[in-house]
Amino acid sequence: EKMFTLKPGRLPQADVKNIIFFVRPKLELMDIITDNVLREDRGRSPQRDFHILFVPRRSLLCEQWLKEQGVLGSFIHREQYSLDLIPFDGDLLSMESESAFKECYLESDQTSLYHAAKGLMTLQALYGTIPQIFGKGECARHVANMMIRMKREFPGSQNSIFPVFDTLLLLDRNVDLLTPLATQLTYEGLIDEIYGIQNTYVKLPPEKFAPKKQGEGGKDLPTEPKKLQLNSAEELYAEIRDKNFNAVGSVLSKKAKIISAAFEERHHAKTVGEIKQFVSQLPHMQAARSSLANHTSIAELIKDITSEYSLNSLTNLNITRCETTWWTSFSLAKIASEDFFDNLTVEQEFMSGIDTDKVNNYIEDCIAQKHPLIKILRLVCLQSVCNSGLKQKVLDHYKREILQTYGYEHILTLNNLEKAGLLKPQTSGRNNYPTIRKTLRLWMDDVNEQNPNDISYVYSGYAPLSVRLAQLLARPGWRSIEEVLKMLPGPHFEERQQLPTGLQKKRQHGENRVTLVFFLGGVTYAEIAALRFLSQMEDGGTEYVIATTKLINGTSWIKSLMEKLEPAPF
């Protein structure tokens, strides 16, 4: 009857009979549940009964854990809710499994791939068998194999639904390690980079959202963060979410003019009929106005930060264990206002292939000033990826500086990054990145942020590799880039799933093909924006629907790879 967020301690008082824990199968959550159950008042009446529902799958490990804690028996039902793919928007599905990348590439645990394949089977049961499957990468190969196997094992599952998707493209995140490391520059991407979008919700600092009433000189500023839901149901957001941030301002001001003009019309409404019509439009107009107000505030917030990236906003981004202690306030006061652009400049230099083979001054400075560790790691990894690995001397230098400044225990994190291929010594002695960059046109010098003509607008110059692969697959086909595909990790392949003759599509002229792109290991908002851009291109011929294991950005991604360190003892 009521929903509560899981937290340790006593369960909230509620006069209910049944308590259902609805959880991901994760050990740390099991500890919280154990705590909840053990603290339950045994004497209370009526007794409450516990049940546990795992999403998406019951986990033996978790149940064993509960058993060891002596609470497994307290659960009357232990079930699973097979929720694999969660719809996030009209064209976006996510499994929201943040550890998928780590599990696949660090632990070689392919459970999340199994779930992905299951999810794809469900999708096919609902939207028809997808006749063509393309893929690139080790995990993609696995998922395709599992799908084929599952199909064989359930021969009865041959459904008679007319297929919605023409093509499935499975992409490993490790085929394109570069893209998530770069700072996203679309509106939605920047909101995510700065404030972190959690399940389509974002929490924002409240100051800019204070109701502006005359006479009240900012007396009761709200202190709670402002929580907003972001999705395409909101007309204005749908329009600006995928634009480059530099193009958002003009749209907002145009909208503002339209809305005030609409409100002005009440003065011209003369007849009763006109007034009635005006009133009938009021709710819509008011919604549009508040939507505009919200996004103007957000855009202002972002502008403040992108032009003055203060320490405060950075600590919001990533709290390392150091940030709360006394000495940081000594060594760090305020980061120069140019920092956001300095950071961006370095990223862009790396991506366009400038000076990737030596120690970068800016990174060194950031370490010296003890910027958040995740920021440093993002940059160093970006440099490594853009250089097909760092020279041993350069790598050692960065490692030493990081360990000395942030603590030796981070050696574990560095090792994880090496294992995942994000940070590595250049072994072959050859840098493949320039070839890949040129062939796939990953760096575009003349980028149009206002009226883009290429996907590179989402990173103001860099065209996400993953999306380029999707684009080239649609036209002219991957055969044209065989050489580059071989340089990227993992196999590339094509499979066909036979359709009964009745279901084969006879394409009308000018009808778009629909491709489902599944990012195994996570996708960024900027990549989604790029795919939506391709969908909307008039002569594109392909529409894209996106599925992923998790919506990520560089920060959340790197964080998922970091060794969990014990909290500092104070």
Place this chain on the structure above:
Amino acid sequence: GGHRGLPSRPPRSRGSISNLIRTVVPSPCTTLHLLLLKESKRAVNSLRDIVDDDDDDDLERVSWSGEPVGSISWSIKETASSSTSSLEGRDSGLQKGSSSYAALPKQVSSYSLSSLFKGELCLSLSALSDTGVKNYAPELRRPKAEYKDYSSDWSPKDTVRRMQRGKVCSLERFRSLQDKLVLLDEAVAGHDGNVITAVLIFLKRTLRREILFRELEVRQVALCHLIHFLKEAGEQKLLLDLLRFLDRTEEVALSQYREHLNIQDVEKRREFLKGCIGLPFSAEDTSHIQDHYTLLERQIIIEANDRHLETAGQSEVFRKYPRKASILNMPLVTTLFYSCFYHYTEAEGTFSSPTNLKKTFKIPDKQYVLTALAARAKLRAWDDVDALFTTKNWLGYTKKKAPIGFHRVVEILQRNNAPVQVLQEYVRLVEDVETRLNLATKYKCHDVVIETYKDLKDRIQLTAYKCKVERGSAEEEKINSILNNMQIRWKN
């Protein structure tokens, strides 16, 4: 989950038994009934793990208070099953068939008690007589269609497939090594990590270590899963044994090193780190681990010393700037900052002196100067700052030098609210003219601005700058005198 096939089920805790009894007490019962109830309850409890949690399929549950189970859970189950049923079409039939079947505890209250006791007691008997898992399923509890689920003749393939669907499967009957390995290979082929882990736990329990390790060595996927499992479950010892067996020495070392994070006591942590030094890390990492140990060793000495100093109240710097946290377990650079802050003037011989730290850990000049500068500026010890950049050559001339570029020095000083007199000395030393002008203008180092324009022979800019300085001030006078100087050949 497939754990239900595992026999090592510990006896249910007392707490939950009494818990369950209370659940049924509300019905008016005689003492005898209660006793019976208790007994049957116990029986039910001993069985429930096997029986009750297997019914993934019974949609229409009734709670034992007679009310339908909470609407949320019901609707969740609805959606859950509808999303799976499309895939696993054959299950939906079973779901309907199982409506007659409700779990035992519920029946106790919602059905007539006496009629049930018979069934339960005989159940309890069968459980007590330990006739094994496969015999307990009585006709009344299962529709016929489900009955065959308890047959023990599942092939490895079917077993795995059933486990993938979250059903009960006893693995015990896979007795021979051969059978077990076939089962494992089937699980791996199914790619479901949950099932693979389940089988691995079974193998881990029933196989000798050497055999398990040997067989896993040629089964890389299963191996990875076991390693992941051991890590998650914290079975450190077995994990290390396994890694050693595989000769993955560097992983052994890192995995062992990771352990230090769980040791809160610093002395013990130090001892532990000492033991890590000899581990087979890569050459580069070995030196880091060595440094980690040395650092903690130092910190322990410094901490003991300084705590004493602080409580004694003799040292001025500790009185004026009491420590807000201990230095234990802090990174090296932080420790250096600390040492520059509290122990700057100490001779190189002491463990807490900055120079000693610099030498021991081979801290690069740049890093050292940055940290020392930040610490001394924080204390507003401008003389120390000055000394930091002053070098004397052999003729005795002094010269200012900074390994980090003076614009950085200015930034750090400014951040620490250095007075203009101090600041402008360093602004003056910034080599790049444009940067110098920018900084000087930004931080109102008028003298530097004026002199730079003079050097540039830029009359226009100098004249324009007059409005930035105070009327009647020494700076204004200076500008005027320069502008009036006939000697200068202005470029404009």
